[in-house]
Amino acid sequence: MLKAIIFDMDGVLADSEYTYLESKSTILEEAGHPVEESYHYQFMGTTGEHMWRIMKEQFSLPLSVEEYIEKMNRYRSKMVERDGIRPIEGAPELVKRLHDAGLPLGVASSSTLKEIKVILQSLGIEDCFQAVMSTEEVPNSKPAPDVYLEVARRLCVDPVDCLGIEDTKNGSTAVHRAGMVCVGFQNPAFPKQDLQLADRIVSSFDDLDAEALAQIHQEVREG
Secondary structure, eight states: OOOEEEEOOBTTTBOOHHHHHHHHHHHHHHTTOOOOGGGGGGGTTSOHHHHHHHHHHHHTOSSOHHHHHHHHHHHHHHHHHHHOOOBOTTHHHHHHHHHHTTOOEEEEESSOHHHHHHHHHHHTOGGGOSEEEEGGGSSSOTTSSHHHHHHHHHHTOOGGGEEEEEOSHHHHHHHHHTTOEEEEEOOTTSOOOOOTTOSEEESOSTTOOHHHHHHHHHHHHHO
């Protein structure tokens, strides 16, 4: 029985992935290592510490991981100041429909807790969630299931009764490893992601509500 729904944030609730892609590409190009945008897809759904640790090693970058994270976030802040926080089409409306239906909701994001709260507030949906967590608060980031398991614990719901909504390979793997049903969101405006571990894939939130997600959860559980 579906008792709670847990959302990723970047790429599911907020159109913020582009700020990571652009800022990292700019920093690497400045360091003499231009890369294709597709290079960054492997990091989608992971923490800044994880991605910069790998890139620092791969490209022998001179600054510390912390310095690159600070620089990336400074660049990203300028983009947000320029563009504002953009919602994924239909996402805030879906959250409000689920909240109005009485379903406990959570957020499990790889962004910092401070950034998560700012974005949820900007989208006008911060009061819809009973548990909001960053992977910085758990031992292992996505694709490990830690953050999803902890959000379920805080919601007082068994993971088997949860449904997670993700848009990346790392995120959908985390939901799968947590033993939850996974709905993969394939945004037509984004590069296609590997969502093979998702139990269902949708390309729009318009037709989703508590009843539709409960039906998906039931069908997956019944095999």
